[in-house]
Amino acid sequence: MxxxxxxxxxxxxxxxxxxxxxxxxxxxxxxxxELKKVKSNAVPMTVYRALDYLTEHGLVHKVENLNxxxxxxxxxxxxxxxxxxxxxxxxxxxxxxxELASLVQKKAEDAGFKISKAILEITATCEECLANDKGNAAx
Amino acid sequence: MxxxxxxxxxxxxxxxxxxxxxxxxxxxxxxxxELKKVKSNAVPMTVYRALDYLTEHGLVHKVENLNxxxxxxxxxxxxxxxxxxxxxxxxxxxxxxxELASLVQKKAEDAGFKISKAILEITATCEECLANDKGNAAx
DNA sequence: TATAAAATTGTTATAACATCACGTTTTTGG
DNA sequence: CCAAAAACGTGATGTTATAACAATTTTATA
Ligand SMILES: [Zn+2]
Ligand SMILES: [Zn+2]
Ligand SMILES: [Zn+2]
Ligand SMILES: [Zn+2]
Numbered sequence: 001m002x003x004x005x006x007x008x009x010x011x012x013x014x015x016x017x018x019x020x021x022x023x024x025x026x027x028x029x030x031x032x033x034e035l036k037k038v039k040s041n042a043v044p045m046t047v048y049r050a051l052d053y054l055t056e057h058g059l060v061h062k063v064e065n066l067n068x069x070x071x072x073x074x075x076x077x078x079x080x081x082x083x084x085x086x087x088x089x090x091x092x093x094x095x096x097x098x099e100l101a102s103l104v105q106k107k108a109e110d111a112g113f114k115i116s117k118a119i120l121e122i123t124a125t126c127e128e129c130l131a132n133d134k135g136n137a138a139x
Numbered sequence: 140m141x142x143x144x145x146x147x148x149x150x151x152x153x154x155x156x157x158x159x160x161x162x163x164x165x166x167x168x169x170x171x172x173e174l175k176k177v178k179s180n181a182v183p184m185t186v187y188r189a190l191d192y193l194t195e196h197g198l199v200h201k202v203e204n205l206n207x208x209x210x211x212x213x214x215x216x217x218x219x220x221x222x223x224x225x226x227x228x229x230x231x232x233x234x235x236x237x238e239l240a241s242l243v244q245k246k247a248e249d250a251g252f253k254i255s256k257a258i259l260e261i262t263a264t265c266e267e268c269l270a271n272d273k274g275n276a277a278x
Numbered sequence: 279t280a281t282a283a284a285a286t287t288g289t290t291a292t293a294a295c296a297t298c299a300c301g302t303t304t305t306t307g308g
Numbered sequence: 309c310c311a312a313a314a315a316c317g318t319g320a321t322g323t324t325a326t327a328a329c330a331a332t333t334t335t336a337t338a
Contacts, residue, residue, distance in 0.1 A: 007305095007314090007315095009315070009316090011315090011316080027294080027295080028294090028295065028296075029294070029295075041317080041318090043317080043318070043319090044295085044296070044297090045296095045297080045298095045316085045317080045318080046316080046317085048295095048296065048297075049315080049316080053315095064203035064204050064260070065203050065258070067294080067295060067296095067324095082246075084247060084250070084252055086252070087255060093250070095246070095250070097246055099242065100242055100243065100246055103238065103239055103242055104239065104259065104261070107221075107234070107236055107239055108223060108261055108263060111223070111232070111234070111266075112265065112266030112269075113223055113225070113261070113263040113264065113265055113266070114263055114264045114269055115261055115262070115263045116226060116262050116263055116264065117261070117262040117263075118259070118260070118261040118262070119204070119258075119259070119260050120243065120257070120258070120259045121203070121257070121258050121260075122243070122247055122252070122254055122256070122257040123254070123255050123256040123257070124247060124252040124253055124254045124255055124256075124257075125252065125253045125255065126251065126252055127250075127251030127252070130251075130253055146285090146286095148286070148287090150286090150287080166323085166324080167323095167324070167325075168323075168324075180288080180289095182288080182289075182290090183324085183325070183326090184287085184288085184289080184325095184326085185287080185288085187324095187325065187326075188286080188287080206295095206323085206324060206325095
């Protein structure tokens, strides 16, 4: 009864696994380099086709800021996606704060818009990297 | 006493004027085509250098979603930028809702992040285009 | 004003990201 | 089994952005 039966072919599974193995966004050509290890005849189209399918089905997000891709951490209930990337360690964290999503939705509606897609991308420094910075500064 | 004395050279002024002339985001190479009308020896670097300067100084925003650039409509007080683009007419509207910006800031802080930049990009249909659609559907 | 440092521009090449087009193979449903 | 749809192979091409280094212009100040 699921609205979207997801068919993971070998290529799609490989690309998904590559993204699963990292918490930093990966570019399509980085993914390609890794994919070649298990599929020597892979070319850009191979990766882009898999990424298209995976993003359309909500398993992967594109980080527009970086032209890079990350695994979605909650592929079930999808509203408005929020991604925060640490510019020091490159780790990406996805959240799906309902309050924030609702407010975005409300503001857009109030302005007369019908949303089809929304992204919030935050570039920041994470707690750990902030601590490291302070440690280094104190030397 | 201004913190950022903005120096608009001829190239920067030209690019700014090109962006001023439209309420739709323009790609760098579209800008280049227009720039060539007033500076025949312009090349991609010419445009990208101007865009870099203008974005760094808050006069222009990049719409990451589209790899395109728009004029900032409030270059003075800059917090978190919110852009909504109509996918029917391509018009981009920038808002700077304080409530939304504060909430984003708060959520990031609560999660231990120090924000350096944030973008909210909404793809939607504007009021006018929604009305047109309904009109056409009724035919 | 002389002049050295800093900022900007000129110019060529190339890197990085993404899609088109078309033919073949595989999967799927009847 | 067969036809239609989906996925994949393959090569070329399109689009966006930066690297690298030389030349020129601007700026500050000695
Ligand atoms: Zn997600
Ligand atoms: Zn970090
Ligand atoms: Zn702005
Ligand atoms: Zn519209």
